[in-house]
Structure formats: structure tokens, C-alpha cells
Amino acid sequence: MYKKIASASIIAILIMSLLAVVGVSIPVAAEVPRIELSASNLSKGFLEIKVYTDPGLTADNITLLVYNEDTSANADLVDGAAHSIDNVNYKFVATKYASGVYIAYLGASAVKSSEPEYPKVDLDDDATNGANIVWFNSGPDGETYVIKYAGTEAKATFKYYYVVLDVSVERSPAEYPPHGYVKFTITDLDYNVDPTKVDMEDLSSISVDVKVERPSTAETFGPYTGTLGNIFPGAGRGLTKANETGVNTSEFVFNGSLADLEAWLRTSGAGSGFSFEDGDIITITFKDEDYSGKSVDVEITIKSVSPTLKINTGDFSNEIEAEVDWFNYNLHSWDVDKIPTTANIALELVDSDLNVLDNVTLILEETDANTAVFKNTTELTWTTGTPNKHDGKIEVPLGSTGLKLRLKYGNIETYYDLTLHAPIVSLDKSEYYTTDTMTITLVDPDLNDDASSFEAYEATISSGTSIEDVKVKKGGVTYFNVSIYDLTAGAPVEATSGFTLKFVETGRSTGVFTAEIDISNLDVTEGHSYRLKISDKTSGEIGEVDFVIKAFVRSVSLDRSEYPVPQDAGASYAVKVHVTLTAPDENEHSEAIDSADVCYSIENYDGTLAKKGTKTLLETNVNTGVFEGTIEVYNSTKANLYKLIGGKIVVWYDIDGESDLDEDEPSAIAVFTLTSASIEIVPTSVAYGESLNITVIDPDSNVDSKSKDKIEVKLSFTDVNGNSQSPTITLEETGENTGVFRAELTVGKEIPGTGITLNPKPASEVDVKYTDKTLGISTPDTGFQEDTLVASFTIKTFTGVLTTDKDEYGPTAYMVVT
DSSP, X not given: OHHHHHHHHHHHHHHHHHHHHTTOOOOOOOOOOEEEESOSEESSSEEEEEEEOOTTOOOSXXXXXXXXXXXXXXXXXXXXXXXXXOSSSSOEEEEEEETTXXXXXXXXXXXXXXXXXXXXXXXXXXXXXOBSEEEESSOOOSOEEEEEETTSSOEEEEEESOOOOEEEESOSSOEEOTTOEEEEXXXXXXXXXXXXXXXXXXXXXXXXXXXXXXXXXXXXXXXEEEEHHHHOOOTTSOOOEEEESSTTOOEEEEEEEHHHHHHHHIIIIIOTTOOOOTTOEEEEEEEOSSSTTOEEEEEEEEOOOOOEEEEEEEETTTEEEEXXXXXXXXXXXXXXXXXXXXXXOEEEEEOTTOOEEEEEEOOEEESSTTOOEEEEEEEEEEESSOOOTTSSEEEEETTOOSOEEEEEETTEEEEEEOOOOOOEEEESOSEEOTTOEEEEEEXXXXXXXXXXXXXXXXXXXXXXXXXXXXXXXXXXXXXXXXXXXXXXXXXXXXXXXXXXEEXXXXXXXXOEEEEEEEGGGBOOOTTOEEEEEEEETTTSOEEEEEEEEOOOOOEEEESOSEEEOOSSSSGGGOEEEEEEEEOGGGOOOTTSOOEEEEEEEEEOTTSOEEEEEEEEEEESSTTOOEEEEEEEEOOSOHHHHHTTTTOEEEEEOOSSSSSSXXXXXXXEEEEEEOOOOEEEEESSEEOTTOEEEEEEEOGGGOOOTTSOOEEEEEEEEEBTTSOEEXXXXXXXXXXXXXXXXXXXXXXXXXXXXXXXXXXXXXXXXXXXXXXXXXXXXXXXXXXXXXXXXXXXXXXOOOOOOOOBSOSOOOTTOOOOBO
């Protein structure tokens, strides 16, 4: 079956392709006509009729028929000249709006001779040549009518009659504060007059009855009759109409003030003293003017409660956040409301006897629409005088204690202990040198009284001044005092030079402040202990931290106590001397890598000077005070190197800057010596496939203790082809600063780095030669004495054994040879 379908499909495609080639047009399935109406009911306005038909239709107009669904009698329609639509001489048509779309308008008798405001086609009310807008000749009759596209089966129905309105409010449950606003939604097709625009309904045309039941006293007020226009006059807010929520939605919305309703009730019979109370049930009966006797009730309950007060925060870091939960000011469920100053919610600063020192009448804003939770943030700041009341902020007198914040409404109040913080002081180090810079960190949220800025407090300290209770100020007001005491000597520290001590906040509203003191500006003694003290005027508390002034410990060290003499002239044969300097006074920048210089002298065996110079060392890391560098020892003349045998190198830290070594200056000394080398091969007899190690011990070739040095040895052997081979191989130091050099070879494999296979003849001997260029017996007078060290290993050989499986065989037997 699948193959047949596939074949048929292919044949169909081929036929269609052939027809296209020869110019035969292929018919396309036509659009099935259909009709859409803007509403299912018509009473006082217009129906917009949309006919969807064949997109290929070119006619400007198509004929529409309108008739009674039950009797099939033509509807009583007229054109603009009152011609009766008879579908012969006078026709109702739809006009082309777009490809395959035609538009027409049918109006109720109530809007006869008027037109929709924004029609989609040019209107023509003359039915002589076909009118695309016609009207019922008489009012709604309750009948169902059919609109049909003549000559097709496309049709739609509508009822020519009024629809009962429906009314709803936006809250569920429908509880409202006494003077809240109610969003009424009236759904009524009868008000949807023009399907091409947003309609508006005059509130004065909508009649209602209003009744108020008061369960608390079993009283009933009303019902009283009026119009929405009278009850909700808008009080200058332009509230005269209910607006449709959108084009052709039939939903009309208006916002009614319960304060307006309350005022209307007073003049309508409830009495001049009437006002809404908690629990009142308001019933508003909407009367359908088009449907005699039909009505809709909307029930609203008044809810009136006392506020709940709370203070969430109350310190200088977070300011004061007041929170009020009060349904009575949740006036608009669809918008953010405010509690105004007229509500008289007061934020007060009170002392321990509850005397009011400062107060602010708050404006609070709802946290979001319909939450009934309102908040206010009030600035908390310091003052040296009497607080200025009602200035929008709470001012706290410096030095006050036992203060509280009070949030108050009438007899309802809540308290919050004003949080003041003891200062927390810390230092970047516990020990300092006299050349260091001390960084002080002060954590004190009470000093953060302006959340929008980086705050700063400072003091000017003169030379010779005792640093005891130094006043640190902002804006001329002292907020805290700073003292530095020598605990060992039992006295305050004096300033040797004038400087400014400035505490700057690390960021907006952090409450964390830092300051720096150059210790060289203080009269301090190495080895003494000290205390930094901050006396806080805001909280009355004290913060302290101790530190020690360290004595300078300077030292110079070398990586070795003995160095070999360079084996030949030139920088490539240099011996490297690694120097470490510990000099805390050279650590001038705690956040950068510093440098420091050392002096050195290279002396010959007889005390004469070979070289003298200065070397710059770099700090090992930031803020270590430890410096490292390398001095390279070499000479361009080989004869001069002989004199170093038995000589020495001296490295020192030049404290006085005179370039000569003094007794009190840290130094290090190492001597230049020579030793004789040795060579060893293990094992000394190997077979093909086996490995051996060549080891040379030569401290003189260990020229750099921080890296693995290398030396060369030469092999000599006759290979299996009878050729003489003498490759040079490299031995690497087994580790840093060992002076032991080694290489591993495998017989039958390539010698690393040579491209030559180690394939000596079996039973032959392989020689390994190393030239020691600086024998230990060398002296300045003899110069460098050399010797070639030789070691060897042999290649194992083996004799084969031949056997047969038998001693005797027949003429046709097989022999097995092993």
C-alpha cells in the first residue's frame, strides 16, 4: 500500500508539473465564506459585520440579507433616506476592506441616521446602489435575526434586544476602608454603542438605590435613590462618565469615592452626622434602564481598624525605618497609597523619662499596591545643641545615653531602644618597625550619619604634641578622641613631626573608617609595647588595640659557604652566588615589591682585590622585607682565575652608605676552593637489553646551587660492525646543589642526544672518559691542573649448546635440533 501511495504521489507531481509547463492553470481551493459580528446582541448601537470570502473575489460590494430566524421575514431595515431594504431595489451590501474581507454596519433604531466614529470602509447610506450602513426602522423587539451572505451558506445570528447588565468590584472580599475608592466594572452590551471606538456612558444616566445596614446597632439607612452622577460627582476630578476598557469590550469602569457616597447619604436622609463605621454593609442596586424591573446588587463591607506600629531599624548605619500596617489608608487597591501628615503619626526621640527631645510627623508610603503596609525612612543624625523639631530628621545630642525612639498614633505607641555602637579598632599588623606605616581600621556605624556620602573625621597633630585625647572632628564637632600610650614607659607618645590623622569611610554607608600613621612621625622605642585608644563621644564607649615596635634585625646570607673557582674565562663559565638580605627598613611600600642594594668584594688568595661592586636585590614578595639576588663571579682572563684559588667573596649590607664593611654591618663570607672529581659505572658488566649508570662527582662543576648543572663525558667502543665509535654524552646533576652528575644508558638502544646506538661487540670493553679541568691539587702558582678519568664496562658474551632429540635415526626419520 505504501509503495502505491508513493507512486501515485509521484505521478500527481509529474502531471502538475506538466500542466504548469504547458500553461494550464490549476484551481486552488476557495475560502469558505463566513461572517463575524462585533456582538451577539444589538439594542442601542451598531453591529460591525465582517464577511470573509474568496481572496480572489474582485467585486467592490457583496449583498447581505437580514431576516427573522423564526419567520424568515425580511428585517424592517431602512437606509439614510428611509428607503426600506427590499433586497431588490434597495439593497444592504458589504464593501471590500481587504483581500477576501468585506465590512458593513447595522444600526439600531436608537442611532438612526448616525454613524460609527471610526468605520473601516467609506460609508454609503444610499441603498439604491447598495448601502453598507442601514438601521432598524423600529426599536428592539426581542427577535433573533440572521445576517446572510447572499448566494452562499455563510450566515450569523444576533438578538435585537436589551441585555441585562452585570456589575462587579475589584476587591475580593469586597472590604473597603471608610474613605476608600471602589473600582466598579459594569458589563452591558447595551452601552457598547460603537464597535469602532472606546465608548463612554454618562453616569448621570445610571440609576441606583443605596442601602446601609449597621449590624452593630441593628440600624438600616435607606434605601435612597439617585444616579451615579449625583452620588459620585468626582469633586473636581472630571469623573462624569464610565469608560469602556477597550474597543468593543462592553466593559465600563469608573472609580467611586466612598467619601462622596458618605456625603451623599447625609443629604439623602441618613442625617448630617452620618459616617461609615466598621462592619457597615452597603448595598448598591444598579437598575437596568433598558430592562424594566431588572437590577443587580453590589454589596460592600466597610472595614475600619486601628493601625499596627513598628520600628524596624533605629541606628545611624541603617537610619530609622518606621512601619505602619493600616487598612484604613489602603484607599486604592490598584495603586500605591500614602498616609499623610494629617494622620498625625509621629516619630519621637525620648529620654529615659520619656521626655520628647525631637519629633517628626511622618508621611508613609505603601510598600506596593494593596498591601496596606506603609513605611518611612527618617534620617538619624547628631547634634551638639538642642534638636530642631519637625525638621524631617531625628537629631541625637552627642553624649546622650538611654535614648529611645517612639512611634505614636493617638494612644497607640511602640518603642525602640536607640542602638549605639562601641568602636571596634584594629590594625593591619601587630608589630611594626620605626619606618613602617600603620593602617588603623575603625568600625563605628554611629559615625555613618550621612548614608549618601563618604564621611571623614580628622585631627591635626603638631610636632612635640602628646598624642593623648586628641580631638577628631567633623564640621568643627568632636566625635571621638585618639590616644597612643607607651605601655613600657607608662607615658603618652609624642609626635616628632606634625601630621594630619584622617579617618575616611571605606564606602557610602559602610560605617567602616581607615586612617594611616607614619610611625617615623612618632617618638617610639624599639622593643616597647604600645596601645592605641579611641574614646567614642557618640556611645561613650572605648576601643583599644595593642602593638609592638620591633627592633631591626638585619642579616645577609649566602647559599653556600664554599664556591668552586670558575673553570675557564668568560661570563658563560660564571659561578653564581645567591644572596639573601633581611632588611625590614628597606620595606618602604607595604603594597609593592621594593628593592635594596648590597655591597660585595671578591678577594684573591693573597688578599688583593679582584673585584668590588654593588648588587640590587628584589623583595621576595610584597611587605616581606626579605630581598634576593645573584652575583656572578667570572673573569675574562684565565690567569686571573688562578688567584681565586683560596680566595673569598664578602657580601654586606651597607648601612652608613660608605661602601666599606663596618663591624656593625651584617655580612656573609664564602671561600673559593677546588676538589678532584671521581667517576663510577654501575654495573661494570652488562648484556644487551640491560642498563647501567655513569656517575661523576665533581663539586667544581656545581656552579649554580639553584639549578641542575650539566657536564659531558666521552664513550669509546667498537660496534658490532667493527666501526670505532666515540660519542659525547651529557650528564645532568641529580638535584640542585648536589655536585653529582648521572646518566643512564641501555645496551642495544640509542645513546640519548647522539643518534648513535650503543651496540658494542659482545665481550668487548667500553671506555668512559671525563676530564677534570680543576684538580684539587691546583694552586695559584701552578694554575689549573687537569686529569682525564677513565672508567669502563664490558659487554657480556654467552656460549651456545646444541642438542638433538635422539642419538640414532632411521633413513626416513625426523631430527629435532635444539
